[in-house]
Amino acid sequence: MTALRAMPVLQVTDVAASVAFYGRLGFASHGAWGDPPGFSIVQRGDVTLGLDRAQDGEVACNQWWAAYIYVDDAEALRAEFVEHGLDPTDMHRPDHYGCIDFDMIDPDGQRIAFGQSLSPVPGPGLDEDRGRG
Numbered sequence: 001m002t003a004l005r006a007m008p009v010l011q012v013t014d015v016a017a018s019v020a021f022y023g024r025l026g027f028a029s030h031g032a033w034g035d036p037p038g039f040s041i042v043q044r045g046d047v048t049l050g051l052d053r054a055q056d057g058e059v060a061c062n063q064w065w066a067a068y069i070y071v072d073d074a075e076a077l078r079a080e081f082v083e084h085g086l087d088p089t090d091m092h093r094p095d096h097y098g099c100i101d102f103d104m105i106d107p108d109g110q111r112i113a114f115g116q117s118l119s120p121v122p123g124p125g126l127d128e129d130r131g132r133g
Contacts, residue, residue: 007041008067009050011059012108015040018051021107024086059108066110068101074116078102088114 012018015037019029027042029047040051047069071077073092081088081104089103101115 004059005046005048007048007050009052010066010106010108010110011054011055012051012106013057013059014050016108017107022051024084025081025104034054059110061109064111065103065113066106068113068115070099071082071114071116074100074102074114077114 010018015032015034019037019040019042022042023029025044027044027047030041030043034053036053040053040054042049049067064128075081076086078091085106086104089105091100091102093100099115101113101119103111103113105111
């Protein structure tokens with residue numbers, strides 16, 4: 001058995017509004033199910049997110065990131081978002097985890113990071129050559 005990919009599932013208060021927000025980030029919708037929509041899947045490249053309507057109407061946010069999406073050029077993606085009128089955070093350039101990144105905050109306050117590894121290894125997965133595997 002080989003694991004192929006993962007799909008983080010984010011709780012949201014309004015699936016349609018979240019699909020629209022992630023659409024502005026370049027994610028295409030694979031559809032929404034229910035009336036009103038209770039679940040949707042969005043995708044950009046090989047990254048897939050599930051958007052699940054919170055049953056009690058409130059979303060419990062993670063203390064920091066709800067999802068961390070690895071990209072090949074974080075600065076270019078941030079510039080793309082700014083060009084489209086979005087409001088990403090400033091670039092973070094920490095020296096303790098080997099990535100540069102920025103965050104977008106979705107309509108429910110969830111922080112989605114887009115990061116670029118400064119020492120990537122070929123192929124999918126974590127940067128095992130830096131002792132993180």
